[in-house]
Structure formats: C-alpha cells, structure tokens
Amino acid sequence: MSKTNMTRRGVLKTGAIAGAGVALPTIFTASSAAAYTNEPTGSSVTLGFNVPQTGPYADEGADELRAYQLAVEHLNGEGDGGMMNTFSSKELQGNGILGKKVEFVTGDTQTKSDAARASAKSMIEKDGAVMITGGSSSGVAIAVQGLCQEAGVIFMAGLTHSNDTTGKDKKANGFRHFFNGYMSGAALAPVLQNLYGSDRNAYHLTADYTWGWTQEESIKAATEALGWNTVNAVKTPLAATDFSSYIAPVLNSGADVLVLNHYGGNMVNSLTNAVQFGLRDKVVNGKNFEIVVPLYSRLMAKGAGENVKGIHGSTNWHWSLQDDASKAFVKSFGTKYGFPPSQAAHTVYCQTLLYADAATRAGTFNPCGIAEALEGFEFDGLGNGPTLYRAEDHQCFKDVLVVRGKENPTSEFDLLEVVEVTPAAQVTYAPDHPMFAGGALGECNPGA
Amino acid sequence: MLGLNKKDTSLMILVAVLALCAPFILNPFPEGSAMAQFNAGYPDLMQRFVIFGIFAIGFNILFGLTGYLSFGHAAFLGVGSYSVVWMYKLLNYNILPGLVLSVLTAGLFALLIGYVSLRRSGIYFSILTLAFAQMSFNLAYSVLTPITNGETGLQVYTNDAQIFLGDGPTSPHLFGIVMNKSADLNIGAWEFTFNNGYYFCAIVMLVMFYLSIRIFRSPFGMMLRAIKSNQTRLNYTGLNPRPYALAAFVISGMYAGLAGGLMASMDPLAGAERMQWTASGEVVLMTILGGTGTLIGPVLGAGFIKYFENIFSKINDTILHQWFAFLPDGLENFMVFIVHPFIGKGWHLTLGILFMLVVIFLPGGLVEGGQRLKRAFGGKDAGKDKPDASTEPAE
C-alpha cells in the first residue's frame, strides 16, 4: 500500500512532515533546488516507460512494456537475470540502480507527437521520472527526445528507424540502440546483389513522411551503388489503406523489384496488395519479380500472414539467434510470457540495462554523467555482438540481421529466418555522412 | 461588475477562483498515497485543461449559439501552433509575437474557410469544414514539410535565425518570465506546484471566458441565437444572417488559433496531428459532453476528456495491485482482472462508455449533471436557481 512511484515527491513529503509538521507554508521552494531534474533522493528511482498503448502500434507497445517489466525485475534482482548475466559490463548487481530500487511509471504515446510529449511531461513533472524511454515510431521518438533535452532527463529511444533520430534531430540527452535506415540499406544491398544480381530495376513505394523518405534515400543509395537502376519512387499517403492504385502500375513500369518503404499497417497492406496482384509470380526482363521490405518487424509480418514468405528485409534482432545472450533473453521472456520477444522488446530491454549500467559506472543519475558513461561505450553480450555507443551521434553500431519470410513456419512466431548477420563494420558510416548531416548534439542538459 | 449581471458576475468569480486555485483543487490527495495517482495538479495537465478550455469556449460561440457544427476547427489550432513556433525560429523565444500572429493567421484562415463553407448549412457545412481541415492536415504531414517539418513536428533548431535571441532565455518566455518555471509549496503531506505557464494560460482563459460571456449577452449573441432557432424567419425580416455567422466563425477560429498558440507557448513543438479530424472531433465532443450552448459546459467537457486521457492512461497493473493489496490474494487478482480492461491501454474504452452514459442520462451534458446535483442537495436555494442564466442552453 505504501509503495509509491513518486520518489522525489515521496521524499519531499517526509521532509515536509519532519520539518514543518503542519499548515504553514514554510517550505516554498523553487523547483530548481536539486542538482539536476528529478534527482532521486529516496530509496528508489523512477523510470518512465512511454509506449503506444492505443492506436495501430498498441501491440508493439505492449510487447515493449513486457520487456521493460522484465528488465526492472532483473535490475531489482528478481527473476533469472536475463541478459544481465551475459552483459559484458558486470557492474549491475541486481540491487536496483546505485542501490536504489527501480520503480516505473507507464504512459500512452498514442503514436502522436503531442500525446507522447504530454505523457512524458506528466512522468517528469508528476512522477519524478529521471529517464524516459520507449516509443514505436520516429516522429514520436524525435519529439520526445527534444522534450527530454529541454527538461534535462535522459531519453533512451525505443523503436525508431529514421536516420534523423541520430542525424539531423540528434540530441545530447538522447540515445538510440535501434538501427536505422542507412544501416538497413548497407546490410541489405550485398545480400540482394547475391540473390538478384546487380542488373535490376527497382520501384519504390514510400510512406510519405520523414521516416519513409530517409529509408528510401538510404536504400536507393545502397542499391544504386550495386548498379541497380531506380525506375521510380512513389510516395504514398500515410492514411492510405488500399495500395492497389499504387501497385497496379508497377508491373508496366519495367521494374523487376518492388521496394516497400512502409512500416506497420502500411507495410501489411502494401505487401498484401502486392502479393494479391500476383507480382511475385511474374517474370519481368527475363527475371523473377521480387519484393523487398527493408524494415521488417515480426509483429507486423504476422499481420501480412503468408504474404511474407520468401521476402527479404532487415531487422534489429530476432529471437532465433543462437548466441548466449539472445538465448538467455528469449528464455527469460518466454518463460514469463509464453511467447518469444519481438525486436521492439529486445531493444527496450537493452536500453534499460544500458542506462542502468551507465548510471552505475557514472555513480550518478545526473544526465550529464550518464551521457558521458554511454558515449563511446563498448559492450557485448546483449544479443547483437560487440557494440559501440558512438559518442558523436549517440547511435549504437552493431551487427544488422538480414531476414527472410520463412517458407514453412513451425509455429505462429516462427515467421522469419535469419539469412545473414551483417557485421557492424559494414554498416558503420562517418558521423558527418550527408544523410545524417544538419544537426548538432548540443550540450547535455541536466535541467534544474 | 464589468458590465455583467449578477448571475454572470458570480459565475465569472467562480471560474476565476477555480482557475487560480487549480493547483490546490487538482491535488487533493497527499503525495505518496494510493490516491495520488488521481492528482492532476501538475503543470502540463493544468495547462492543457485551460488551453483546451479556451478552444472549447471558442467552439461553443459558433456551435452553441449558431448551431453550425464545424468539423474542422483543429485546422485553426494547428495554424496557431505553427505560427508561434515560426516566431521562435525567426525572432526569439518570447511568446507574445507568436501569440498575436497565431490569432491573426487563424482569423485569416477562418475568414477564408468560413466564407466558403457558410454558403451551405447543416451537414453540408460540416463536411466542407472537415474537408478543409483534412486537406490542411494531409498537406502539413507530407508535402508542406518544409514549412511544418511533417511527421516530426515543427521545432526550433540551433541553426535557426532567432535574430533577437541574444542572451535571452532558451525556452518560451514572456519578457523574461520563463513558462516552464515553477514554484513548489509543501503543506504537510501535500505538495502544490505553481507554474508560470499555467498562470499565464489561466489568465488568458479568464479573459477569453469574460469575452465569451459578453458575446453571449450582447445583441450580436442574440442575433446568433436567432440564426440557430430559425434562419428562414430571420431572412424574412430582411436580415442577412451570413455576415453574423461568418463573424462567429472567425471569432471561434481565433479562439482556436489562440489555444494552438498557447500550446506551442507551453511546449515549443507543433505537430501536424493537431489538425487531424480526430482533434476536430475532440472539441466537438468536449462541447457536447459539457453542455452545448452553456457558458461553463465546454470548459468542463474539455477538462473531463483531458483528465481521462492523461490520468487513466497512466494507471497500470502494478498500480492496481497496490490499490487492491489490502484484499486477500485471490480477490486482489480478481479485482485487478476486472478493472484491468478500463485502465492503461483501455482508457479509450472508459471514455467511450462515459460518453454514452453522459449523453443517455444527462441530455444537457455535464452542466445538467451539476444542476441536478444542485437541485438534489441545494434545497430551497436551488429552486430559485432553476432559470439559471449562466447555464441555460442557448435554445
């Protein structure tokens, strides 16, 4: 009953009772008395898990929440410890973070920038959260990242794939573990070359908003470098549910590969429509017609059902990986919930652990201390092989998986198979790469 | 007082007291108690209450008085927000130029859209306004990205011009009063937060509320009511109702623009979703829910919806288990199981059910609920209040 999520307030409360006792407004403090925003002074620390709980990405958000709860358990020394046992940094002891018990609050981003910021603000202002994490789209990630920069808390991005999150819109208080559009392109291109040759004509359908554009740009650049020709790149409205009028002309355009720069519901529908039109049974320019979905998500692939079979794409992580860390995570998650985790669940679990570890190594929850501990941090044992949190743009560099829709799934989770693990070196780019140019990290902001 | 009659004066005073004491009223539960989850007295939500209150008050001037149901008012909200952020980007973080611009641009947009849309009435009018707003939203999200920054939302970058920035604050402020600064007051186990931004919004809201009372009581307001009750008869008297309706449309558009501007003044980001039909629909729901055509209703409706959105969506199973921890284990789990679908990701469900309950049992909206309570508990005094001018629907 007395358990509370409101650490900072809780302490203020006890302080107020002890000191003033009653009635008189003896303590009239400016909010900025602490060293940094929401400095935890009690026996616990509050993290804010801000995920889509309503709207089209609600299932992905729910999976993120499951992973967060698992991470909190592990940090507090409950459960089997999951990837804490395989993580190369051994600072985390299972006694919370810096000896403080980890507590959390949850909120609904609704996959809208406004709602996501409102929810994050309430976590910061009302619940005293010292770190915000989560999300399932780039627009939201960038909006919340900006807010966290202003408020002086750390933002550990969830699922966000746009180049802008750690490019044009990068912020000193924001960190991304997930991969991005450029990496998808760099990882996919060689595989596509092996499979389909270097003389191909690609037709892009692209969701008409910033994430779609950055991915289209990335994939185009990577495939054109192979010698592929881009026949056309057509923008489709975000609100489109039926893609027939965009897919119908593809076959006549002379293209023999269709690239779908869509995510979520858009991806499910455009892929379903493309298969309906029988594109995959056609032969164009003497070659089999192929479809590529650069950003795959198993949860979304499920929505497209049989249509994903044999279609290639890239993903951040997949539960069928056989390294110790991935196995430990799948076991831990699967035992608790009865099904394997999604890539969204994996990335947010890693982000929580990485934050906790950075706080422990820095010896403080001060965002500037944590940022310093994360910048340039090299680690292993979180399922993606050796990984670098690059200091220049707060982007993680790690292996990228190229996957294919499985022909004969053995269960409802067994939809994708890993075709190739593209090594980190191959997807690494210079911090001032033109696709990422235009922004600046700025100074870390401890707030208050 | 101030040209208001006695009833209106007392209503105005009531609203002023409520608005200025909101940090106390909205934080009734001590910090750390299980009920603290229901506290709404933190800056962001308080700001949202009054900002959406302004939006709904303005909407009510159009819908409540003239009966014209606009389904595109969110467009003005969005335009207001973009105006303010553009002023940040060009000048500096002072909110005043942006707010002035937001009211003007929203007024201009409203004039154009209203002039065209008011050529039709009834549902034809509603769909015209909807069409304009959806066009604005779709374009803002995609093609107009250079102006609106699309999906991400318009925000200030370090390489923006900001020609008057100098050494001034680097977050929204009014001549140096920084909006996101707060002071905390601790009394016993309670903590109250007084936020600059909130008080700025609250004062603006009070001014706007006063203005709306004056409009309701003016000959102009009478004219608008006449449009609602019988436009044909109005035509026969030789009066052309359209200029009046257009004036009401523009005024309510400016209210919306101001609300949008204030949103960007509290939080320097303008997202395209602010213009989506769901946002337009939200203000319609707020107004109907609170009580169409009443003065205070729309504000209540706005508060109601924003409260559920922000408070109920944050309740999760962990919190439920805390609430029911006093029960035996089996019963505790059962209670959590029962309540679970209505909180967290189920907050939409709760809201939907409440919409239906309110409209079924309180045909006049929340205001009618208030009146019934008053009648039930107020005894003699309440009987006298029955023809309450302040809460009487326009029709």
Next chain:
Amino acid sequence: MDAIILQILNGLDKGSAYALIALGLTLIFGTLGVVNFAHGALFMIGAFCAVTLSKILNLSFETVDASQTDFLGNPLKVKTPYVMEWFGPETGAAIIDWSVPLAILFSIPIMVAFGFIMERGLIKHFYKREHADQILVTFGLAIVLQEVVKYFFGANPIPTGAPDVFKGSFDFGVMLGFDPNAIIYPYWRLVYFGFSALVIGGVFAFLQFTTFGMVVRAGMADRETVGLLGINIDRRFTIMFGIAAAVAGVAGVMYAPINSPNYHMGMDFLVLSFVVVVVGGMGSLPGAVLAGFLLGILESFASMNFVKELIPGIDQIIIYVVAIIILLTRPRGLMGRKGVMEE
C-alpha cells in the same frame, strides 16, 4: 491507355467499398434521421466476423512432436485444427480455405441481430434528440465496440486470406489485345466488385419492388403521413437498421482478404464514408452509390504518377477537393433532397 484502364478498375474496386458503406449509412440517415458515427464500427465488426469464423475453424488440439523444438527448446506442440480431424485433412483444409465466403452466411444473422439490438436498445431513444447528441452517443458506441474488439483480437492486423482459387490475378490486357501483364487485376478484387454490385442491386430492388420497400421509401419522404395512415413505420425502420447493419457487415467480411482487418479500420473509413454520403446528397441512395464510385475512381486517377508530378500531394487531398467543388456547385450534393439535414 492501359494505365487508365487499370486505374478505372482500381477506382471501381475502391468505389464499391465506399458505396457499400455509404449505402448503409445513408439508409440510416434517410429513414431514421440519425447520424450514425458507429457505422464504420459495423463494417469493422463484419470484417471481424470473418476473422472469428476463421479462428473457430482453426480451433486446434495439440500433439507433441518430440523431433522438433519450440523457441524455449521444449518439444514442439503441433496444432491440428479439429475440422481437419473430423473431415479429413483435405476437406478440412478446404473448409478453412473457404472461411471468408462462409463468413458471409455466418455474419448476416449476427449483423442483423446486432442492428436490431443497437436500434431498439440505444438509437431508438435518440430519434428526437439533437444531432449533436446522436453524434456523441454513436461515437461513444464506436469507441466501445472497437476497444472490445481490440481487447480480444489485439491491435495488429490479422491476416484473413481469400480461398486459394481466388489468389493471383487475371490478365485483362491479353483479352483486350494488350501485351501480357499490361493490365492484371486480382481475382478477389473482381469478386468484391461483383459482390458489391449484387448487394447494391439487391437493396435497390428490395426498396423498389416490395411493399415493404415502398412503405419505407414513403416513410423516408414523409414519416408523419405514413404514420397517420396507421402503418407501423417504427418496426419497419428497425428492420431497415438491421439491413443497413448487414450491408455494412458483409462489406466488411468481403473486405477482409483485401486488407488484413484491424480494430480501427472502421474509423479509417468513417470520415470517408461521411464525405461520400454528403457528396452524394443527403437522403439519396443512388447519390451515395454514385458518389462512392466517383470518388473511388478520382482517387485512383489522382494516384497516377504523372498526375502526382503535375500536382504534388494531390492524391492525399483529392477526395476533399472534389467534395468541396461538388458541394459548392451543387448545394445538396449530387442528388440530395431538399430539407434533409440542412439545419
């Protein structure tokens, strides 16, 4: 030329979905005078009838296959649907394969019953209330319905395929003398178009040639007089509501293979279907159908590449641009009747 024929096909296909939804919506508008914001939800429920039936047919028992392992390394539990056990693997598979067409039979009684309950239990009490109240209550209902569906089926789309014989696409081009692959169109979409034409024709024939339909049409024109003639118009209106719900429902069932159903698909169609109805003109059934096809075809044309190059972003706003132009040139939409919902 072939591109234009393709887009006409697309337009007819989209248009048939719009027309079906708008038809039901306008029936309710016209007969009952109720603004039904829950109509999109009825369409969604129809689609989930298909999902539910396919789930029922796929109900399985588990057998342990020790030779394979699941994701936790335990022996894999292989699921076999009961229908396969009962009717043999081939017949069973065929039944599952045909779940969507079967769902039409399954959905009609459900949707009609749903419509009755909705009208008698809720809508009836709102005939005399303001349109604003009707909007609030039906919108609340729509939210409740979609949240209930989300609770049971989750937020992700659920793949619900058409029978195998309808997979793949038909080569129109060859028939018309074009090159192979110039004009191909998926079989199921052609089926959808044919089905819509059938339903629309059926509704019109029903209203035109039956006594029941005649009374309803009379009631749409002048409810009071029909009531004075001693005809129980209320009961007929209840039945009309059931029919409208069923039309929306079967439209949803047949739509399920085109795009995997998800819980908010009704909201996606809601705004659009209102635009269609109003452009068609309030109280006019032919208007709604006409507007549905018109907007569908124009939307398809606007998504052609050369049109998009000419006017960037036109495909995002074409529906609204057309709506504005039509409503400004024709005060009551294409075929609207005077005095319906004009206040």
